[in-house]
Amino acid sequence: MSLKKINPTKTKTWKLLEDHFSKINSAEIKDLIKTNSSNNYKISWENFIVDISKNRLDDKALSLLFQLARECDIEGAILKQFNGEVINETENRAVLHTAIRTDGNEKILLDNNDLVPSIIQTRRKIQEFTDNVISEKIKGSANKAFTDIVNIGIGGSDLGPVMVVEALKHYSSRLKTHFVSNVDGDHVLEVLKDLNPETTLFVIVSKTFTTQETISNASTIKNWLVSSLGEESIIKHFAAVSTNQKEIQNFGINPDFVFPMNDWVGGRFSLWSSVGLSISLAVGYENFEKLLLGANKMDKHFRTSSLEKNIPIVLSLISIWYNNFFKCETEAVIPYTQYLSRLPAYLQQAIMESNGKSVDRSGKKIPYQTGSIVWGDTGTNSQHAFFQLIHQGTKLIPCDFIGFNKPLYKNNTQHDKLMSNFFAQTEALMMGKTKLEVENELTNSGFSKENLTFLTPFKVFEGNKPTNTLLINKLTPENLGSLIAMYEHKIFVQGVIWNIFSYDQWGVELGKQLASKVLKEIENKSIGNHDPSTEFLLNEYLSKN
Numbered sequence: 001m002s003l004k005k006i007n008p009t010k011t012k013t014w015k016l017l018e019d020h021f022s023k024i025n026s027a028e029i030k031d032l033i034k035t036n037s038s039n040n041y042k043i044s045w046e047n048f049i050v051d052i053s054k055n056r057l058d059d060k061a062l063s064l065l066f067q068l069a070r071e072c073d074i075e076g077a078i079l080k081q082f083n084g085e086v087i088n089e090t091e092n093r094a095v096l097h098t099a100i101r102t103d104g105n106e107k108i109l110l111d112n113n114d115l116v117p118s119i120i121q122t123r124r125k126i127q128e129f130t131d132n133v134i135s136e137k138i139k140g141s142a143n144k145a146f147t148d149i150v151n152i153g154i155g156g157s158d159l160g161p162v163m164v165v166e167a168l169k170h171y172s173s174r175l176k177t178h179f180v181s182n183v184d185g186d187h188v189l190e191v192l193k194d195l196n197p198e199t200t201l202f203v204i205v206s207k208t209f210t211t212q213e214t215i216s217n218a219s220t221i222k223n224w225l226v227s228s229l230g231e232e233s234i235i236k237h238f239a240a241v242s243t244n245q246k247e248i249q250n251f252g253i254n255p256d257f258v259f260p261m262n263d264w265v266g267g268r269f270s271l272w273s274s275v276g277l278s279i280s281l282a283v284g285y286e287n288f289e290k291l292l293l294g295a296n297k298m299d300k301h302f303r304t305s306s307l308e309k310n311i312p313i314v315l316s317l318i319s320i321w322y323n324n325f326f327k328c329e330t331e332a333v334i335p336y337t338q339y340l341s342r343l344p345a346y347l348q349q350a351i352m353e354s355n356g357k358s359v360d361r362s363g364k365k366i367p368y369q370t371g372s373i374v375w376g377d378t379g380t381n382s383q384h385a386f387f388q389l390i391h392q393g394t395k396l397i398p399c400d401f402i403g404f405n406k407p408l409y410k411n412n413t414q415h416d417k418l419m420s421n422f423f424a425q426t427e428a429l430m431m432g433k434t435k436l437e438v439e440n441e442l443t444n445s446g447f448s449k450e451n452l453t454f455l456t457p458f459k460v461f462e463g464n465k466p467t468n469t470l471l472i473n474k475l476t477p478e479n480l481g482s483l484i485a486m487y488e489h490k491i492f493v494q495g496v497i498w499n500i501f502s503y504d505q506w507g508v509e510l511g512k513q514l515a516s517k518v519l520k521e522i523e524n525k526s527i528g529n530h531d532p533s534t535e536f537l538l539n540e541y542l543s544k545n
């Protein structure tokens with residue numbers, strides 16, 4: 001059964017939300033926070049505290065948003081996704097990335113087959129391979145232990161693993177992990193430059209095994225390897241994660257080093273599958289499994305909590321409130337840990353490839369806004385970069401602040417400093433600084449009347465900038481798994497309400513098709529029919545090559 005096709009803007013609740021929005025759109029968070037029933041604005045779950053009280057919301061808006069979710073059949077949609085219904089209609093697929101992080105105590109049926117045994121079997125294969133590489137049982141062709149792993153993949157076959165490996169660096173195994181993604185040959189050569197072929201294991205990750213970037217990089221690497229270790233080294237130095245058995249075989253990969261993928265797991269939701277092989281190698285299988293179990297806990301929370309206490313649902317409704325009523329175009333994610341520096345880039349694919357759609361589930365052009373633009377960087381670096389615009393710019397940018405109670409190093413003496421910034425920024429964004437406060441401050445600092453009058457408007461902070469605060473106990477593999485799964489479910493809920501298909505990505509095809517046509521023209525040194533600008537640029541390029 002497919003997802004219902006409900007235009008959210010035609011629901012009864014949407015109209016009520018519009019009416020209510022017109023009444024409260026200029027209300028101040030600092031006033032709302034005093035009158036709102038605080039219990040509705042805090043969720044405490046496992047190692048997470050989610051505080052949504054610094055938002056331009058009141059109790060009525062919040063309850064209408066839940067009503068909207070119900071009217072758009074969010075509860076039915078969640079059941080359909082977890083039950084393996086074909087909710088990715090344009091690709092005729094079920095969406096079951098949640099199945100691959102099962103705790104093993106359930107049956108997950110797809111076409112009457114229980115998926116769990118094969119999922120566990122794949123996990124055992126990942127575990128055995130990881131243990132054997134780390135313990136030096138599996139070695140390279142020169143009989144030397146592997147010291148370095150290179151993940152070759154792009155999009156979902158890169159962004160998830162690279163983000164998690166960086167996030168869990170503290171838990172690293174003895175292996176060093178590198179990532180090659182871009183078809184830019186300089187990228188692959190830069191990575192290879194410091195590697196010893198005798199001690200490097202390459203993991204090719206490509207669901208299709210036809211992606212231009214990945215296959216080009218894999219071929220370049222294969223030539224590099226063969227030129228120093230000979231043809232017979234291929235079988236020892238490459239592993240592959242893919243659904244395309246034929247191409248894997250053609251590449252010459254050892255069948256024992258091949259890991260399966262399933263078509264019911266989309267690329268950007270696949271880090272939990274064999275795509276996470278590099279993660280397992282980088283941090284050890286036990287930590288990889290903890291990551292999966294953390295995600296599984298969030299899945300259970302998402303499936304069973306009431307809408308009002310359901311973290312992904314609450315966050316997605318707040319985001320819809322800003323996107324569709326306040327007309328915010330973007331939202332920022334600011335993790336207060338350097339380990340999560342790749343989270344914004346990962347979320348960009350997850351969110352924007354999923355919900356960047358302008359046709360609804362009935363195939364009609366959408367007259368309202370869908371997927372928001374997500375961006376961000378770590379605190380406190382971002383405070384010294386783009387926070388000026390968030391505090392005093394003309395745009396309203398809701399932010400998620402993610403912080404941790406505990407640092408990872410026992411001898412880290414700076415954590416209070418980091419966290420004081422974390423707390424202070426959300427307070428400053430909400431409270432701002434009034435004209436009177438600025439004037440008093442300048443008077444007390446001895447400014448002349450004339451200078452004070454000139455400077456005051458530049459130093460005023462309007463405030464009323466919304467934030468969600470996620471305070472997590474510690475950056476462990478388990479909590480990271482829960483955090484990522486939380487954002488995955490947020491994406492799904494928004495897609496359901498916006499009446500779009502979140503699990504396809506037709507928008508990436510056109511550019512790919514054109515690029516292969518252009519490549520042939522460049523190789524043949526004969527430019528075909530293009531618009532005048534492209535034709536000029538291509539001729540310019542050819543004249544220099």
Ligand code: F6P
Pocket residue numbers: 154155156157205206207208209210211214266267268505508
């Ligand atoms: O960017 C488009 C996309 O199809 C992603 O969804 C996917 O993660 C990526 O390309 C890589 O595809 P593959 O794993 O088949 O190489």
